[in-house]
Amino acid sequence: MESGYVHMPEPVIASVGASPLGHTDLPGRDLFSLALAEAFDELPAPADLVEAMYVGNQSESYEHQIMYGTLLAEWAGLRHVPAERVEGCAAAGALALRHAVKDVRNGEHEAVLACGVEKMTAAGTSGATDALSAAFDRAIEQRSGVTAPSQYALLAQRYLHETDATERDLAEIAVKNHANAANNPRAQFPEEIDVATVLESDPVAPPLKLFDCAPVGDGAAAVLVTTPDLAADLDRPQVRVAGSGASANSIAVAERDMTEIAGARVAAERAYEEAGIDAGAVDIVEVHDAFTVCEALLAEAAGFAPAGTGYQSYLPPAERATGWTDVQLSPSGGLKARGHPIGATGLLQALEAYEQLTGTAGDRTITDAETALLLNEGGVADAVTVSHVLTTAEAR
């Protein structure tokens, strides 16, 4: 060991798991049990490893249940560990991951479970609409009757006004993500679609249509964060968590620059800085495409695309505007097609990166990928953004 200073272990992801995604007949705790079973399939029991636990969860509206830290720790057989629910709307999952990463990095624990769960279908479509609207400023936004799609439509309308992007370009982003999901056995919608399907789908909040929107769905995910030494002792493939960044921005959309997603930029840059890389080093990014326009905005905010060209994310790298990197966006199918069970989404992004970087992503493997960025957002766009840089063990 080095002398003269305290050695800070670099956290790694040592295992991942997920429940089925979409409309399921299982409550949240049972979805969690499935995710946990997959993550611990080749490991000792959670009680023999896990020292603390964080649960990403958006809302008690769906199952009238808070205390998810306590409940899921109990269902995992983890007696008397510190366990808590983390809330940041759709960024809750990556916030849970970030807490686990920090606990391992600062030496407090050797193994921490980051998990997320949402049972969105329990309350029906109107229940989900209502639960999600709680993420907006109550005084002005909620009382004006805005919804998640209409908030993002305000961003999309402005983006189409300021750039060369068209509704067809946004549709192409959805088409690309469905094509990616067709190779993902975990995806909620593993079907290819065409542009006409998107453009002719029902208006939800113009210019956004039904197929611009990520679906409502159930799901849980579990990610085990450990020290490198523990992962090696367990004989597990490791993925380094080389950087983590987070940033909040104004809760009200009206008060932000609506086409330059500054909070996401800050979160991404903090993660790059910790990892000692720049955007050009990223091979794969899982972006928070809750609505198609988000992918365009985030491609720009994370430094992959020059301002006003993020909408070209659906094109092969060689056909994108000058200044774009070669990054591949959302090989999982993204929120749009892989699925978006709110509190679990940030961890499903980590799961995808783990499988990509450990060579277990099957037909959707991005060849030679060594570095992945995760961008998980909550509220509208960058009301809160959490980003992580993951790399292969070899990239050390």
Added chain:
Amino acid sequence: MTDSSLDATDPRTLPGFFAALADGTLLGGVCADCEQVLLPPRPACYACGSRAVTVEPQSREGRIFSYTAVHTPPPAFAADAPYTVAVVELADGGRLLGRVDADYADVSIGDSVELTVREPTAPEREAALDYETDWPVHVFEQQ
């Protein structure tokens, strides 16, 4: 201004802001250090972190900055759908989201609008929290 004196009559609180709005006055916070307009007013400037925030009446006239229509409303607003909402850039520099009293097809970015204030409807009162019941609702009308 010191924060320790904040009470429900202070326009840097929501009750104070909405009481003034009910009388037709739109109050904004204005940062003494960077001139940022904050709607509604609050004790700190989000642009620069200053706590030197004064409260000043804001123009009710502005232009549509972005807009959409809500086709899938929250349960409390189901009877109104589809309805138009917009982010409006006000003449004094602040931006505010609100309903627009016009069909989506009749609205464009850059349109002139004026903020008006009405009492909440019966369904809106029903959806309100106890302390919100009498808060007015603002609506933008096309000029």
